[in-house]
Amino acid sequence: MDRPERRPSGYRQYGPDVVRRIRFIQHAKQLGFSLNEVLELLSLRVAPDGTCAAVQTRALSKIQDIDAKIAALGGMRRALLRLSETCGGPGPATECPILEALDQENDHAHA
Numbered sequence: 001m002d003r004p005e006r007r008p009s010g011y012r013q014y015g016p017d018v019v020r021r022i023r024f025i026q027h028a029k030q031l032g033f034s035l036n037e038v039l040e041l042l043s044l045r046v047a048p049d050g051t052c053a054a055v056q057t058r059a060l061s062k063i064q065d066i067d068a069k070i071a072a073l074g075g076m077r078r079a080l081l082r083l084s085e086t087c088g089g090p091g092p093a094t095e096c097p098i099l100e101a102l103d104q105e106n107d108h109a110h111a
Contacts, residue, residue, distance in 0.1 A: 032062055 004012045014022075021042070028038045041058065044050035086097040093099060 032066055033058075037062070 004014060006012055024042070025035075025038050028041060029035075033041065037058065041055060044054050044058075083098045083101055086101070
């Protein structure tokens with residue numbers, strides 16, 4: 001992306017194509033695409049053999065990634081809820097069951 005010369009105000013004024021590309025990148029990032037994935041999407045747009053199916057494949061893959069993250073977060077939440085139910089609250093932190101569970105070598109917190 002070429003940088004335009006600075007205007008007398010000190011700002012650069014980019015053309016509509018650059019603004020469109022930046023908006024595309026921002027929207028793709030908001031949907032969870034990495035910068036490398038955004039580059040792939042941009043490349044598909046201009047590739048002579050780029051197809052809508054190829055873009056859809058990447059979108060479906062991103063949905064799977066998001067679903068996996070949601071499942072992992074759900075597991076973390078359930079584990080934290082179980083741990084928080086073991087804590088009486090007013091006792092000293094040295095006897096806190098949550099801290100004791102986190103100190104275990106095995107994976108009790110996620111079981």
